[in-house]
Amino acid sequence: xxxxxxxxxxxxxxxxxxxxxxxxxxxxxxxxxxxxxxxxxxxxxxxxxxxxxxxxxxxxxxxxxxxxxxxxxxxxxxxxxxxxxxxxxxxxxxxxxxxxxxxxxxxxxxxxxxxxxxxxxxxxxxxxxxxxxxxxxxxxxxxxxxxxxxxxxxxxxxxxxxxxxxxxxxxxxxxxxxxxxxxxxxxxxxxxxxxxxxxxxxxxxxxxxxxxxxxxxxxxxxxxxxxxxxxxxxxxxxxxxxxxxxxxxxxxxxxxxxxxxxxxxxxxxxxxxxxxxxxxxxxxxxxxxxxxxxxxxxxxxxxxxxxxxxxxxxxxxxxxxxxxxxxxxxxxxxxxxxxxxxxxxxxxxxxxxxxxxxxxxxxxxxxxxxxxxxxxxxxxxxxxxxxxxxxxxxxxxxxxxxxxxxxxxxxxxxxxxxxxxxxxxxxxxxxxxxxxxxxxxxxxxxxxxxxxxxxxxxxxxxxxxxxxxxxxxxxxxxxxxxxxxxxxxxxxxxxxxxxxxxxxxxxxxxxxxxxxxxxxxxxxxxxxxxxxxxxxxxxxxxxxxxxxxxxxxxxxxxxxxxxxxxxxxxxxxxxxxxxxxxxxxxxxxxxxxxxxxxxxxxxxxxxxxxxxxxxxxxxxxxxxxxxxxxxxxxxxxxxxxxxxxxxxxxxxxxxxxxxxxxxxxxxxxxxxxxxxxxxxxxxxxxxxxxxxxxxxxxxxxxxxxxxxxxxxxxxxxxxxxxxxxxxx
Numbered sequence: 001x002x003x004x005x006x007x008x009x010x011x012x013x014x015x016x017x018x019x020x021x022x023x024x025x026x027x028x029x030x031x032x033x034x035x036x037x038x039x040x041x042x043x044x045x046x047x048x049x050x051x052x053x054x055x056x057x058x059x060x061x062x063x064x065x066x067x068x069x070x071x072x073x074x075x076x077x078x079x080x081x082x083x084x085x086x087x088x089x090x091x092x093x094x095x096x097x098x099x100x101x102x103x104x105x106x107x108x109x110x111x112x113x114x115x116x117x118x119x120x121x122x123x124x125x126x127x128x129x130x131x132x133x134x135x136x137x138x139x140x141x142x143x144x145x146x147x148x149x150x151x152x153x154x155x156x157x158x159x160x161x162x163x164x165x166x167x168x169x170x171x172x173x174x175x176x177x178x179x180x181x182x183x184x185x186x187x188x189x190x191x192x193x194x195x196x197x198x199x200x201x202x203x204x205x206x207x208x209x210x211x212x213x214x215x216x217x218x219x220x221x222x223x224x225x226x227x228x229x230x231x232x233x234x235x236x237x238x239x240x241x242x243x244x245x246x247x248x249x250x251x252x253x254x255x256x257x258x259x260x261x262x263x264x265x266x267x268x269x270x271x272x273x274x275x276x277x278x279x280x281x282x283x284x285x286x287x288x289x290x291x292x293x294x295x296x297x298x299x300x301x302x303x304x305x306x307x308x309x310x311x312x313x314x315x316x317x318x319x320x321x322x323x324x325x326x327x328x329x330x331x332x333x334x335x336x337x338x339x340x341x342x343x344x345x346x347x348x349x350x351x352x353x354x355x356x357x358x359x360x361x362x363x364x365x366x367x368x369x370x371x372x373x374x375x376x377x378x379x380x381x382x383x384x385x386x387x388x389x390x391x392x393x394x395x396x397x398x399x400x401x402x403x404x405x406x407x408x409x410x411x412x413x414x415x416x417x418x419x420x421x422x423x424x425x426x427x428x429x430x431x432x433x434x435x436x437x438x439x440x441x442x443x444x445x446x447x448x449x450x451x452x453x454x455x456x457x458x459x460x461x462x463x464x465x466x467x468x469x470x471x472x473x474x475x476x477x478x479x480x481x482x483x484x485x486x487x488x489x490x491x492x493x494x495x496x497x498x499x500x501x502x503x504x505x506x507x508x509x510x511x512x513x514x515x516x517x518x519x520x521x522x523x524x525x526x527x528x529x530x531x532x533x534x535x536x537x538x539x540x541x542x543x544x545x546x547x548x549x550x551x552x553x554x555x556x557x558x559x560x561x562x563x564x565x566x567x568x569x570x571x572x573x574x575x576x577x578x579x580x581x582x583x584x585x586x587x588x589x590x591x592x593x594x595x596x597x598x599x600x601x602x603x604x605x606x607x608x609x610x611x612x613x614x615x616x617x618x619x620x621x622x623x624x625x626x627x628x629x630x631x632x633x634x635x636x637x638x639x640x641x642x643x644x645x646x647x648x649x650x651x652x653x654x655x656x657x658x659x660x661x662x663x664x665x666x667x668x669x670x671x672x673x674x675x676x677x678x679x680x681x682x683x684x685x686x687x688x689x690x691x692x693x694x695x696x697x698x699x700x701x702x703x704x705x706x707x708x709x710x711x712x713x714x715x716x717x718x719x720x721x722x723x724x725x726x727x728x
Contacts, residue, residue, distance in 0.1 A: 206237055207267060209236060210267075213229065213233055214229065226468065227468045233258075234259075235301060238296075241275045242272040242275055243272070245272070251266050254288045255466055256466045257291050257292060258292070274289070277293065284323065285319060285323060287331060287332055290316060291332075295467040295469060297313055298339065299468075309343065310344060310349055313343060317339075320336055337356075340353060342463035342464055345475070345482070346463060348480065351483065354482050354483075355483055360483045363483035365406035365407050366403075366500050366501050368400065369403045369407070370485075370500065371391050372433065374390075374391055375390060376437040377438075377441045378391075380442065397426045397427055407506065408507060408511045408514050409507060410518075412518075417522050417525070417527050417529065424521065427551050428544075432544055435546075436448050453503050454501050457499050457502070460495065461496055474490065478490050513540065516544050517544050517547075524549060561710070575680070576683065654726060655695045655725060656695050657695055660688070664677065664689075665726050666726070668705060673711075699721070700718050702715070
């Protein structure tokens, strides 16, 4: 009986979980013979079993427990063994082993492994069953020499690259199907095929010599590898040009690549592309070809070292960026920017070529904010800083505001209010920045600028990590400053790069702060274009409200103390001055001319000095308008055109006050402004107040009107007296 029939017999004779024997297969006849036409499942299983080896069939049949329930323990097996009656003719001696679940005794099957005792645990029973199953397996066949050769040739075929010279006849598989191990391939072995393919019999002479450098030993008996091999190959083919048509198949992407990594077709395709590149006729830049071209340039091949080579790298970056914008992105522009920076540092070229304008502006903004933050922390005594650690140059409010707008995701130029009020925005923004820097320095573990753009770092610098190139032993300059926050230094023979930030993008947190500041300032300045409020931390909102209110109060106070000169009123002031001057000249002429000669000469008192209508010093002599003679008579000495006021004895304004002065006194007594009473041809407010005080001095003996907080007010002690005098 073969192994399959034995297994089927065991399966049919073994009791199931409910204690009953399994029924025979419905597909079998009563006599045990199968039907003439087996089922489809049986045909599939037979096909699988025929394809497998003898050992695999044995393992598969022994480890198939389709008739066993899924949940079955050793205790269940022991109970079934005890409940099963012994076979006819078997002795019931204690040494006789019980029937196993498979229907055969372990002692008879294994020969040397005894069966478990009736009282053994389930774990020991399962171990005994496993030993018995392993003993029943046939011995493992030892591989022959032919099997080893067949397996080695099969692995050689699988290891063959897909971009070789093309499939040959006798290929053991089609497409992506696996070859059968019994089929010997008709292709040569991998080593011989690869050696024949790498010689490049179909390549031009220059490229064959280039390939020969990969295998031929040098005079010292060693072979070129790594960077030295690439440099030797690049110098050999420095001026080589290939006019062949480009390959219709694209080149595979490779990150760190050299000539050795290219197939013959890719190698010739690269030199054909390089010829078009040097002629400025390229229409695309494959990623792999761009890496090889950059490696040639940094090694001084294809352009002179220094500025010519850097210009070629810049051209490569710009062309890759153009293709990226056209939808032909290859990712080469990002790598080219790093190559340009590293090359500029290694050759001490101007820093303008190392980074772009936007990157330098961003770094300058970060440096400004870090300097301003350090100044705030020194003033506050936070982070173990003292006033002695104050930076030499502290940025102004305008510099801090410019840096904040450069790092913020909120576009300040799109806000009409901030754009029209740059000084107010700079003052409020700088105040908010200082308050936040002080808050983070005392209450947070992370500083404000570190939370916005990341921490400063000082790590090792390794230029051109993806290009095979020869690096100098020392830098031309011990310190190379790339931008305001980034520099490369040399320490103990190693190179380090210090960065001032980690995130080069706009800060969304700072953008939310500037938007909240813009909304609050519009409310404080009564701007009709308001913004909707957004959720913000309470402490941050308090800082913004306080800074905005303080700046608004300062501007209002400064505006109240501001003196405004209206140049359009100068004409009226000059006209009033001319009228006053003419009146004074007329009065002097009248005073100089003798009056009507009296019948008898009498001594006349000297005329007093002339004075203006609204200002002048107090004179002890009688006024021009009411001169008094020595004998007590009053003579009219003014001309009819004189604007001098008449006295109270004539029944008009008291104390010589005119109508304008009386109106001013009425407004001042009520606490109302009188600027609307002044205008062209009228005296200034200060001159008018001085004239009123001069005319009321005889009655009061003191100043009647004084200035309080820049506004004229009646002296409290003379309020009632002035009202009685002026009839108010």
